[in-house]
Amino acid sequence: MTANRDGETLHQPRFPEPGLRVNPIACEAHGVCIELLPELISADPWGYPVIRPGPVPLHLQSLARRAVAACPTLALMLTSPPP
Amino acid sequence: MTARDVAVPSEGRPLAPAPGELRLIVRDQPLSLAEHIARYGPLPAGQLVSHALIAEVERSGLTGRGGGAFPAGRKIRAVAEASMRPRTIRASGGSVAKGSVAKGSVVVANGSESEPASSKDSVLLSLAPHLVLDGIALCASAVGASRAYLCVGHRTAAIARSVTEAAAERVRTGLDSVPVEVTTTADGYLSGQENALISALNGNAPLPTFVPPRAAQRGVHRRPTLVLNVETLAHIALIARFGSHWFRASGTPGAPGSALVTITGAVERPGVREIPLGTGLGEVLQRSGLSQPAQAVLTGGYFGTWLPLPAALAVPVSDEGMRAAGAALGPGVLAVLPESACGLAETARIASFLAAGSAGQCGPCRNGLPALADALNWIAFGQPNQDIVGWVEQLSGLVTGRGACHLPDGAAGLARSALRVFAADVQAHLTAGPCARAGGPPILPLPAGGSR
Numbered sequence: 409m410t411a412n413r414d415g416e417t418l419h420q421p422r423f424p425e426p427g428l429r430v431n432p433i434a435c436e437a438h439g440v441c442i443e444l445l446p447e448l449i450s451a452d453p454w455g456y457p458v459i460r461p462g463p464v465p466l467h468l469q470s471l472a473r474r475a476v477a478a479c480p481t482l483a484l485m486l487t488s489p490p491p
Numbered sequence: 492m493t494a495r496d497v498a499v500p501s502e503g504r505p506l507a508p509a510p511g512e513l514r515l516i517v518r519d520q521p522l523s524l525a526e527h528i529a530r531y532g533p534l535p536a537g538q539l540v541s542h543a544l545i546a547e548v549e550r551s552g553l554t555g556r557g558g559g560a561f562p563a564g565r566k567i568r569a570v571a572e573a574s575m576r577p578r579t580i581r582a583s584g585g586s587v588a589k590g591s592v593a594k595g596s597v598v599v600a601n602g603s604e605s606e607p608a609s610s611k612d613s614v615l616l617s618l619a620p621h622l623v624l625d626g627i628a629l630c631a632s633a634v635g636a637s638r639a640y641l642c643v644g645h646r647t648a649a650i651a652r653s654v655t656e657a658a659a660e661r662v663r664t665g666l667d668s669v670p671v672e673v674t675t676t677a678d679g680y681l682s683g684q685e686n687a688l689i690s691a692l693n694g695n696a697p698l699p700t701f702v703p704p705r706a707a708q709r710g711v712h713r714r715p716t717l718v719l720n721v722e723t724l725a726h727i728a729l730i731a732r733f734g735s736h737w738f739r740a741s742g743t744p745g746a747p748g749s750a751l752v753t754i755t756g757a758v759e760r761p762g763v764r765e766i767p768l769g770t771g772l773g774e775v776l777q778r779s780g781l782s783q784p785a786q787a788v789l790t791g792g793y794f795g796t797w798l799p800l801p802a803a804l805a806v807p808v809s810d811e812g813m814r815a816a817g818a819a820l821g822p823g824v825l826a827v828l829p830e831s832a833c834g835l836a837e838t839a840r841i842a843s844f845l846a847a848g849s850a851g852q853c854g855p856c857r858n859g860l861p862a863l864a865d866a867l868n869w870i871a872f873g874q875p876n877q878d879i880v881g882w883v884e885q886l887s888g889l890v891t892g893r894g895a896c897h898l899p900d901g902a903a904g905l906a907r908s909a910l911r912v913f914a915a916d917v918q919a920h921l922t923a924g925p926c927a928r929a930g931g932p933p934i935l936p937l938p939a940g941g942s943r
Contacts, residue, residue, distance in 0.1 A: 431701045432701070432852070432855065432893055432895050433700070433701050433852045433853055433895050434701070436854075437854055452855060452889050453858075453889070454858040454859075456854040456858075456893070458889075458893075
């Protein structure tokens with residue numbers, strides 16, 4: 409917990425945890441993200457990614473960045489704050 | 492058309508519609524520009540500067556009447572701020588200017604009304620075009636727009652002609668500084684969706700786009716764009732004249748003002764009505780004349796929610812009231828289902844229409860909506876088993892929130908509410924097959940080719 413110049417207490421961490429979001433128009437269900445990040449992303453009956461809602465926990469953030477970078481259609485993105 | 496149809500302001504003062512009086516549609520003939528000004532008074536030009544209008548609309552509590560029910564004042568403010576934001580522009584000569592308004596923003600009046608059961612926007616545009624055009628002029632001035640578009644539905648070519656004439660008359664008389672370009676929205680359930688409209692005005696396919704960027708940041712011609720429903724703009728024309736206090740004299744504190752609703756289905760006098768928001772559903776339907784015993788009402792359009800009758804008769808007709816009942820007012824469609832019809836058959840037909848209306852851009856919607864429609868058709872017309880109800884619920888969960896627009900969410904909400912409201916019928920269909928009513932003629936209107 410930190411305080412700003414006006415003495416207000418800031419409960420939010422300085423860098424809020426990011427969330428994952430998919431651009432459903434760009435997504436073509438290659439499934440790379442599902443392979444790379446099964447902790448947060450699962451497949452629907454048609455192979456499209458279903459993302460667990462909420463922020464990406466710290467210990468999964470580097471894996472999430474890898475999944476974002478590996479998406480062939482650049483459909484997966486990290487957003488801050490979470491969608 | 493007689494003189495006594497038009498209220499004449501005394502001592503040159505505009506006449507604010509009194510409490511209980513209709514505000515937007517004062518008679519069943521179009522108001523000419525002269526009659527419009529005689530009825531409502533001229534626009535308070537110059538007196539109501541940008542920030543004053545925005546503040547007044549914010550105080551009024553007006554929400555978008557196109558279905559989203561987003562606070563209109565906040566929407567206008569976002570576009571005004573985006574277009575005032577200092578940004579660096581490089582002129583052709585190479586000089587760099589840091590201006591307040593780098594480029595004009597754009598106002599889009601949405602009268603597309605692609606919802607098949609709704610006709611309130613086309614009725615408003617044909618009977619009170621100058622209220623809508625007033626709203627466009629006010630908003631254009633409030634957000635610093637250099638261009639304005641009025642998009643009308645493809646079903647109503649005559650309206651495109653009459654509003655084009657109305658807009659031209661205003662330019663001739665020097666009323667509008669920003670000319671209004673009238674365009675016809677493409678056919679298709681989604682073509683009136685805000686981002687689909689912007690996409691079409693940019694010369695692209697009339698399909699929803701991924702957000703961000705938001706229209707307020709980058710819309711038509713990459714400029715900050717204000718998209719408001721035509722009824723919302725008409726209310727703004729009255730708020731600018733008579734103030735937020737007057738606006739709030741109708742409706743409830745949580746849902747102020749009046750609204751146009753389209754009542755269809757099993758009523759004696761279907762059509763468009765203006766009601767104070769918060770009026771009980773029973774009273775609204777009673778005024779349209781319930782022609783026969785009704786079992787349910789579909790609220791919010793085909794993207795909407797079934798509410799059971801008579802249980803829902805006390806539900807206030809407002810976004811606030813409907814939300815509390817698990818529904819939404821949306822664009823103001825109330826479709827009454829008689830006892831003689833099968834709610835599952837109606838739902839299945841609408842689900843097929845929605846599946847056919849999918850833009851097909853997003854995988855979960857492209858696959859999920861046909862699957863959902865198939866399952867609902869199976870329940871309505873086939874030999875269903877118990878598993879299929881679970882499959883409908885699973886599919887509804889799977890498609891919700893997974894499209895670029897809210898079409899999948901709407902289809903899922905419709906399906907879930909049908910399983911809830913017609914639960915007894917579902918059990919009957921599961922045990923004995925389709926009921927006799929399922930073979931009856933469709934009650935709710937669907938465009939040709941939209942149903943199976």
